[in-house]
Amino acid sequence: MRSTLHRTTLAATLALFFAGASLASAADAPQATTTSATDASQTVNVTLMLHLRDEHGLANYIQQTVTPGSPNFQRFLSTADFARRYGASDAEIARVQHYLASQGLRGDVMANRITLQVSGTLAQFSAAFGTPIHSYRLRSNGRLYHRPTGDVVMPAGLVGQVDAIVGLDNESSFLSHRLSSPHLPQAAPKLASLNAIGANRAKSADSNPTASGQPGEYTVGDVANFYNINPLYQRGITGKGSTVAIVTLANFDPADAEAYWSAIGLTTKPHRIEQIHVDGGGPINSGSGETALDVEQAGGLAPDADILVYDAPNTNASFVNALAQAVVDNRADAISTSWGAPEIYNFAALNVDGARVNDTRDVGTLQAFHTLLMEAAVQGQSVFAAAGDSGAYDTVRGLGHGTGPGEFSAPLTVDSPASDPYITAAGGTTTPFSFAFGNGPVASVSQESVWGWDYLQTYFDTNFGQGVVDLFSVGGGGGVSSYWRKPFYQYFTRGIRRTEGHQSLDYNDPTAGPTTLLKLPSHFAGRNLPDISLNADPETGYLVYSSTDGGATAGQGGTSFVAPQLNGITALLRQSSGHRIGLWNPQMYFLQAVFGYGRYSPFNSVNGGDNWFYQGAPHYTPGAGIGTLDVSNLDAFMRFRW
Numbered sequence: 001m002r003s004t005l006h007r008t009t010l011a012a013t014l015a016l017f018f019a020g021a022s023l024a025s026a027a028d029a030p031q032a033t034t035t036s037a038t039d040a041s042q043t044v045n046v047t048l049m050l051h052l053r054d055e056h057g058l059a060n061y062i063q064q065t066v067t068p069g070s071p072n073f074q075r076f077l078s079t080a081d082f083a084r085r086y087g088a089s090d091a092e093i094a095r096v097q098h099y100l101a102s103q104g105l106r107g108d109v110m111a112n113r114i115t116l117q118v119s120g121t122l123a124q125f126s127a128a129f130g131t132p133i134h135s136y137r138l139r140s141n142g143r144l145y146h147r148p149t150g151d152v153v154m155p156a157g158l159v160g161q162v163d164a165i166v167g168l169d170n171e172s173s174f175l176s177h178r179l180s181s182p183h184l185p186q187a188a189p190k191l192a193s194l195n196a197i198g199a200n201r202a203k204s205a206d207s208n209p210t211a212s213g214q215p216g217e218y219t220v221g222d223v224a225n226f227y228n229i230n231p232l233y234q235r236g237i238t239g240k241g242s243t244v245a246i247v248t249l250a251n252f253d254p255a256d257a258e259a260y261w262s263a264i265g266l267t268t269k270p271h272r273i274e275q276i277h278v279d280g281g282g283p284i285n286s287g288s289g290e291t292a293l294d295v296e297q298a299g300g301l302a303p304d305a306d307i308l309v310y311d312a313p314n315t316n317a318s319f320v321n322a323l324a325q326a327v328v329d330n331r332a333d334a335i336s337t338s339w340g341a342p343e344i345y346n347f348a349a350l351n352v353d354g355a356r357v358n359d360t361r362d363v364g365t366l367q368a369f370h371t372l373l374m375e376a377a378v379q380g381q382s383v384f385a386a387a388g389d390s391g392a393y394d395t396v397r398g399l400g401h402g403t404g405p406g407e408f409s410a411p412l413t414v415d416s417p418a419s420d421p422y423i424t425a426a427g428g429t430t431t432p433f434s435f436a437f438g439n440g441p442v443a444s445v446s447q448e449s450v451w452g453w454d455y456l457q458t459y460f461d462t463n464f465g466q467g468v469v470d471l472f473s474v475g476g477g478g479g480v481s482s483y484w485r486k487p488f489y490q491y492f493t494r495g496i497r498r499t500e501g502h503q504s505l506d507y508n509d510p511t512a513g514p515t516t517l518l519k520l521p522s523h524f525a526g527r528n529l530p531d532i533s534l535n536a537d538p539e540t541g542y543l544v545y546s547s548t549d550g551g552a553t554a555g556q557g558g559t560s561f562v563a564p565q566l567n568g569i570t571a572l573l574r575q576s577s578g579h580r581i582g583l584w585n586p587q588m589y590f591l592q593a594v595f596g597y598g599r600y601s602p603f604n605s606v607n608g609g610d611n612w613f614y615q616g617a618p619h620y621t622p623g624a625g626i627g628t629l630d631v632s633n634l635d636a637f638m639r640f641r642w
Helices: 009-013 026-031 055-065 079-086 090-102 122-128 191-199 220-226 230-234 254-263 288-301 316-329 365-378 454-464 562-577 584-595 631-640
Strands: 032-034 043-050 106-109 115-121 133-138 144-148 162-166 243-248 273-277 306-311 334-337 339-342 382-386 424-430 433-435 443-445 479-485 504-509 513-519 526-529 532-535 542-546 551-557 606-610 615-617
Touching (some): 043 122, 043 365, 090 106, 090 115, 254 542, 288 562, 316 365, 532 562
Parallel strands (some): 424 532
Antiparallel strands (some): 043 115, 106 115, 504 513
16 A cells, blocks of 8 residues: 655655555556455355345334434334334345255344355355355555455345345455554653643533643543533433444554553543454454444533444455344444445446446445344434545555556545434534744644645645655545435535546556546535534644553544544433434434524534535535534533424
8 A cells, every 4th residue: 555645754744554454455456466266265254234124114214213303203213123013024134044955055134134244265255146156365565365256146035135145255344444543652641640731720610620721632521521511411311321332454452442441530430331343353453452442522512422332354344244133133222433445445336347338236245234224223223434644545554545557547436334314424623733843944734624634744844845745635525425315414414515527537557547436426416424523633633542552642633533532422312302313414414404594503513624625504414414513502402392
């Protein structure tokens, strides 16, 4: 993978320490070589998503659950109710299981009656779905993976019964949306000194006592200060009786979160973290810090909420299975994930040999997430996903960007699963601060702005020369989906955009020259994201404690922080209102359309900055969504407006 910074002496001092697994995506195919035949006896897990019964009716019911005056307002379903109304019938399940059994495979259906988890060998799956499965090795890092060589052939008896097959390849992995400041020191003060840092700064009477007040070392207390959460705490609203879930692709040590909360002086409910290891659980690796920060942020904002951590290996099927388990268990009032990958990596043109370059069909994972997110919504579970950290150009962080041999273009793209219309996409801002690199001149960000490091790019270009540092395109993810159509709740929202024209993912083959891998649809009326943003810039970032990262680190940021923060905020709203909040998006867009911005609004507009393409404005923008929150005002609407 190409670094986001040119490899100069100065750039070396600014190296970005991205957390999470390296991405090996479908778009890497030009850099892969076929190896010897795949080990056909290798056992793999594959997930089948069965066809929803009456998807249109399900969509209508979801809308009614969050529409005041509807007879089904806040009448959320249990998992059993969902399975009975919208899951597959006994006959349909039996038909699928019979076919699998004829191929030597066994499928176990989950309680939602739409998710079928199957284990078998690659040879069995290859025969069952009519496609050879070959092994490939990436030239860039030598990683070995397998994938089908062509379209999956759905057996005649299963046509119309199975919507998605996930796990026939282990090609793609997901990035955690966490990264570090390029110039703040990574070593943080000892956790025990945090309260002393905060005590040395002037605090107003309503300031949170756990806040540090120091950009790059912010805590959950600072989040409470920024977004007017403290009035809830003063009323005794701490998430008591609520449960949050973290869906993640790395294991972690729960003692890390306990150490963080204790060190900042935050009293929390004891013994409240429960780990659920899906498909054997995720590894302890560089992504473990992501899991730690998710738990620290969600659990820190809701200190008396219970926390479920669903961790799984970093594969398509296991990511789907972890979300499925969180949804089917239906124990959590809110769920968040800070992992994702570019939406376009799912498109057929990047995954099927010989597919047309304008083929944007979904090949499984998008539909699997979509079905599960619809189930979560009808059960009243609020779900949040980080919108990404590569600004409006979501492929850049994984693929790099340039015009030289072996490099990729940078089309305007968005992240998945954040792009799904049944999830709340968490975007990023930069809060006001002043900064300087070394002994250079001081510059300032004067208002909360869309997070995009082009403001740092300008600083470096001005003071160190053009082309010395390349920060493109670090910033809060946002843009327009090329697959999901504009949802009903965005129909009347000012600022909603269509996809831009003439966007394509191109590969500059070292021998054959430029090759277009995918042409994206122009002026497509797609789902816009993000929906809600909070501070995510590592320059105004946070302290994290993770034993796998060596303890405490400062200058941490990314939309990875915002998704669990919204998760924790939902736990507070759940306790305060006395009921689950459900799908945020229709409610938030309605409130913003009716009440706009102002003293009593639940939202603050984000008028400055950009994410390298979409600029801040006093209305919706694909840079920051609706804007940031005034949580106290939002709580008042959740409690009283119905």
